[in-house]
Amino acid sequence: MVSTQAAEAEAGQPPALTIDALGKKCPIPIIMLAEQINYVPRNAIVSVLADDPAAFTDIPAWCRLKSHHHVASYELPDGGWAIHVRRNY
């Protein structure tokens, strides 16, 4: 699930918004994402920083349910992930 360098290059696009949900338990990271994704333009990337293991599964699942795009999840050096989501609509 964690992307390789090639996929990273392909994903390319820097996030338009970073949501710091480190230390927050699910479903709070998803609630923050669902609210704040509306602040970025269509096709922009939102990066969610989260370290609750549930977020690693739940953010891609939320994207599938809400028809947004899970771009990739990058491991953070101090634990957790930066989970990149593209706003589709």
Place this chain on the structure above:
Amino acid sequence: MAYFDAASTEPLHPQAREALIAALDVGWADPARLYGPARRARMLLEQARTEVAEALGARPDEVSFTSSGTQAVHLGVLGALHGRRRVGRRLVTSAVEHSSVLHAAGVHERDGGSVETVGVGLTGAVDPAAFRAAVLAEGTALACLQSANHEVGTLQPVVEAAAACAEAGVPLLVDAAQTAGRMPLPGGWSVLTASAHKWGGPAGVGVLAVRKGTRWRSPLPEDDRERRRVPGFENVPAIVASAAALRAMVADSARESARLAALVDRIRSEVPRLVPDVEVIGDPVSRAPHIITFSCLYVEGEALLTELDKAGFAVSSGSSCTASTLRPSHVLEAMGVLTHGNVRVSLPQGASATDVDRFLTVLPDAVRKIREDAGVRS
């Protein structure tokens, strides 16, 4: 209180209770001894063994009673691996097996063996072709596959897995804990495990069946009980009660499973209609008759269980906040479905349509209240 957690444990069947009380009086002696009361205990034990074997599609001499379903799995997995040590050290399992299988696999790995985990799709079923490929790989000593998943109810392709195992000459362990007594078991297993309290027997009785001709060696110190497969003095009264419960459940299962499956269908179709932002999880058709699981977006699982408990419903959840480990369920993770806001409803025998209707009335308000408290706008 409406009890909707049969997948954790089925309430004691009235016939099991009756059999248990009777057997406490007449089945207390050591079945390994030769005097009258011992012979009577042995006769009760062997009669229970014959009945359980028949219900599970095994021969009586293939069936041993353990102290739990978990112990049956531990002995089944480690004993089959031990028996095939010279053939190979490779164990194949699905990613969504019960923790007893995964923990036994962990012991095997720490002991220098290898474990190949076959992933599952969105419905929770393993792909038969991927399972076959894993089983056919060189050095496979044992493959494990559950009959149905304990968290989402999806049936696994046991028939196809058994065919692949037969082709590869690899024994297949089928963990039938969720379906034994509720639906006919597929054949083709080499080792079968089950748990009596899931079919309405008392706690403390598991079943380990080892097909004749399957290599199996106890991983534990030697003991003479249960054909040298299970150590310790048998709990004859509980075993007798377990056989009575299984007999009763099998007698009713065709009719009762169809009735419960219809109630589950009703929950499956109504929950997404009544509650916004819900994902219903598991295969809609190929499933155990009594289990239905769904996840509610933006809802903390523990908060929902508490609300439902207040409203008089006992249900379970695979969400991380409800687990002692604070990790989400490995089953939901492997499926790639929502792990928070998760509710598993599993209907016991006799669950009433009225209670199911009341559940469907209470659930939308419970979810709405938790979302409002969390500041979620819908």
